[in-house]
Amino acid sequence: MTSTTPPSRYGKPSIALHWLMLVLIAAVYACIELKGNFPKGSDTRELLKQWHFMLGLSVFALVLLRILARLLSKTPPITPNPPAWQNALAKLMHLALYGLMLGLPLAGWLILSAAGKPIPFFGLELPPLLEKNPDLAGQIKEVHETVGVIGYWLIGLHAVAALFHHFVSRDDTLKRMLPGRD
Numbered sequence: 001m002t003s004t005t006p007p008s009r010y011g012k013p014s015i016a017l018h019w020l021m022l023v024l025i026a027a028v029y030a031c032i033e034l035k036g037n038f039p040k041g042s043d044t045r046e047l048l049k050q051w052h053f054m055l056g057l058s059v060f061a062l063v064l065l066r067i068l069a070r071l072l073s074k075t076p077p078i079t080p081n082p083p084a085w086q087n088a089l090a091k092l093m094h095l096a097l098y099g100l101m102l103g104l105p106l107a108g109w110l111i112l113s114a115a116g117k118p119i120p121f122f123g124l125e126l127p128p129l130l131e132k133n134p135d136l137a138g139q140i141k142e143v144h145e146t147v148g149v150i151g152y153w154l155i156g157l158h159a160v161a162a163l164f165h166h167f168v169s170r171d172d173t174l175k176r177m178l179p180g181r182d
């Protein structure tokens with residue numbers, strides 16, 4: 001017999017993927033920010049760039065799993081239900097975050113492809129998606145960097161919204177995604 005009562009929390013796979021991706025995304029940003037502290041061409045700088053690429057591609061792979069998990073499970077309702085405008089903004093924010101998690105790694109892969117550089121992925125070399133075209137690589141890199149900066153704001157707004165719901169609205173928005181016992 002299946003229950004008709006909606007779940008009060010996200011499923012364990014969705015919760016685990018959410019927090020794992022937070023850690024991965026923080027590591028991706030940390031690698032690219034820290035690389036600037038080392039001279040061009042240095043081993044440490046090159047290693048940080050390589051980890052930035054590999055962790056970014058990991059986000060890309062995991063977001064596909066996360067989308068699948070989201071499609072296969074029910075989204076728990078927020079209790080009490082927020083105003084319609086907040087629900088609409090939340091949907092837009094989630095679309096933007098998913099776009100970020102799909103688009104930035106894909107852009108990184110395209111940059112390396114167009115630059116004619118290897119695409120490292122934990123001991124593997126992924127195939128290029130484009131023919132070598134340094135001008136195109138530069139253009140995609142500019143977009144990638146701009147969207148990366150926008151990502152800081154989106155992630156920050158997402159976190160602030162969760163805290164707002166928890167401490168001001170006093171609903172269960174945040175609790176639905178926290179790890180713990182059901």
